[in-house]
Amino acid sequence: MPANVQPARRNSTEAYRAAAAAYPFKCCVVCGLQIAAALDVAHLDHDPANNNPDNLAYLCRTHHWMVDAGLYPTEAIVILREHWQKNRDTPNHKARMKDAGPKAALTRKRKEAARKAVATRRSKAGSEPT
């Protein structure tokens, strides 16, 4: 770096303030961790002086490291950041529950058949001569 160029100044307080104002739901945008003390505000362009909210995302320490190491594309972090702000921590079980009613009905039917078979076996065993 040339001597006359100053390195970008980091202002963590400003980064946290800007992130809190722009993203009221605080969680790691990758894993959803919501422990505030464990969350960093990451600079997606790796410029610590750029505290534009578009450049910031909450990440846990592990995912912050992984993002800084280039293991997640920035575009994915931006999509996940918007997703968490919109959906918060409300899970959508629709895909997993789509067949729950018919599966439960089949289980009840099989259980009743098994109970009936046991009762039949017991009644036959009781009627046999000893």
Ligand SMILES: [Zn+2]
């Ligand atoms: Zn995480």
